[in-house]
Amino acid sequence: MDLDSVYRAEYGRCVATLVRLLGDINLAEEAVQDAFAVAVEKWDSLPPNPGAWIVTTARNRAIDRLRRESTREARHAQALLLHQRDEPEEVGPVRDDQLRLIFTCCHPALSPDARTALTLRLLAGLEVPEIARAYLVPEPTIAQRIVRAKKKIRDARIPYRVPAAEELPDRLAPVLTVLYLMFNEGYAATTGPLIRTDLCAEAIRLARELAALMPDEPEVLGLLALLLLTEARRPARLGPGGELVLLPDQDRSLWNRALIAEGHELVRRCLRRNRPGPYQIQAAINAVHTDGDATDWTQVLALYDQLQAVLPTPIVALNRAVAVAEVHGPAMALAALEGVELPGYHLLPATRADLLVRLGRVAEAAAAYDEAIALAGTETERTFLTARRAALDI
Amino acid sequence: MKQYLLAVHMVEGEPAPAPDVMQKMFDQVDRINEEIRTAGAWVFAGGLKPADSATVVRTEGGTTTMTDGPFAETKEQLGGFWVLQCADLDEALAWAARCSEACMGPVEVRPFEDEPAA
Numbered sequence: 374m375d376l377d378s379v380y381r382a383e384y385g386r387c388v389a390t391l392v393r394l395l396g397d398i399n400l401a402e403e404a405v406q407d408a409f410a411v412a413v414e415k416w417d418s419l420p421p422n423p424g425a426w427i428v429t430t431a432r433n434r435a436i437d438r439l440r441r442e443s444t445r446e447a448r449h450a451q452a453l454l455l456h457q458r459d460e461p462e463e464v465g466p467v468r469d470d471q472l473r474l475i476f477t478c479c480h481p482a483l484s485p486d487a488r489t490a491l492t493l494r495l496l497a498g499l500e501v502p503e504i505a506r507a508y509l510v511p512e513p514t515i516a517q518r519i520v521r522a523k524k525k526i527r528d529a530r531i532p533y534r535v536p537a538a539e540e541l542p543d544r545l546a547p548v549l550t551v552l553y554l555m556f557n558e559g560y561a562a563t564t565g566p567l568i569r570t571d572l573c574a575e576a577i578r579l580a581r582e583l584a585a586l587m588p589d590e591p592e593v594l595g596l597l598a599l600l601l602l603t604e605a606r607r608p609a610r611l612g613p614g615g616e617l618v619l620l621p622d623q624d625r626s627l628w629n630r631a632l633i634a635e636g637h638e639l640v641r642r643c644l645r646r647n648r649p650g651p652y653q654i655q656a657a658i659n660a661v662h663t664d665g666d667a668t669d670w671t672q673v674l675a676l677y678d679q680l681q682a683v684l685p686t687p688i689v690a691l692n693r694a695v696a697v698a699e700v701h702g703p704a705m706a707l708a709a710l711e712g713v714e715l716p717g718y719h720l721l722p723a724t725r726a727d728l729l730v731r732l733g734r735v736a737e738a739a740a741a742y743d744e745a746i747a748l749a750g751t752e753t754e755r756t757f758l759t760a761r762r763a764a765l766d767i
Numbered sequence: 768m769k770q771y772l773l774a775v776h777m778v779e780g781e782p783a784p785a786p787d788v789m790q791k792m793f794d795q796v797d798r799i800n801e802e803i804r805t806a807g808a809w810v811f812a813g814g815l816k817p818a819d820s821a822t823v824v825r826t827e828g829g830t831t832t833m834t835d836g837p838f839a840e841t842k843e844q845l846g847g848f849w850v851l852q853c854a855d856l857d858e859a860l861a862w863a864a865r866c867s868e869a870c871m872g873p874v875e876v877r878p879f880e881d882e883p884a885a
Contacts (some may be wrong), residue, residue, distance in 0.1 A: 530769050
């Protein structure tokens, strides 16, 4: 019996349902943790519906806990809970509850850092030390962010509900951002080891849940497709010695075919809906990268033009320049990077360096590599760039 | 229902807007106030005189002292406020967005302590 995987799969769902039943995040978390502690003792084999078992046990535990406490607030909560017990028996965690909780965790009134930490804690069930390790932030900082966010949710009465249709575009964006950043931090960590698979896996799991809950939101499908198509290439991203392997040099046989097929199907679904957005376009770009034996750069460039029109950021300009180089040559790409500024981001000078090499301007390339090496945050990337710098024929 | 303070800040010493801009702002605020009343969210609202008209009163050990000026020696001072009753923060934030537009400045939303349950 694999209690760990049950915990991973059910924790967030159960907490979400208990938040609705108890009206309080802390009580809900305690109750679910109590229930899992009971499960460790009592389960010889998995019950038919582990989620339902946890929800029922957690609710009973919460009643016990509230009975022991005599504050007015606790008595009120207990009355609420007992009242709900008379209603038809819950069959298990309610999926909409998870959706409610993710919108609460990613509420725009919370700081962006707190949104991610809270989502990882409540919906992914990650412990504070795990979140701290993933973001290389001291544990007390993460703990404080979570405590503060929960306090604000309670004090300011941040609602526990799925936003109405007219609010959805504004409210969905921060949710997608949290999942995207969670994945990105796992896939291309800013410091420490380059890839942290636990963050990638959680981001994909939550994106899958979100896509199942909101199948009519094309940007949700687009985000999921983007994550899947990126994740699919992960096995080929590092060489046998842990060194970075760029897309054209990757061994395509290592790519995860199942994830690619799933990602392509989602991109096709998005295309049929014809309501493009930034995540869908990025997913489409990654679909082209993972289609056939080589990338069709003309198509990629056309998609980047489209992306730049809806998302005119320096990062998009940088990535578009890479496609420009493949289609129109390095001189045009260098011109496209003119005026692009990304202070502190190593991939801008690194890209510029690669283009300068292709133009035979080695001295300038060396300087750009030096700049990139100084800015790179992971050892893997520093090693990669240093090797490129050393290979220059100066 | 929960009560929220929607606070408007004014920066001391900044020149007052032109009279026509001021008039426009007053009209806009009147209109939003009417909407708030109609929606049943109204508790109280008002604009304040500049902070240099404030007096801080302090009573300690039976002695009362008075100090000219506001609590905080900062440029940003409370310029006016609404107190609204809303179902939740989202409702308060939606009003705040409208109020911010009407008074042409940022609005700080802050929940009141809950009344002790009767």
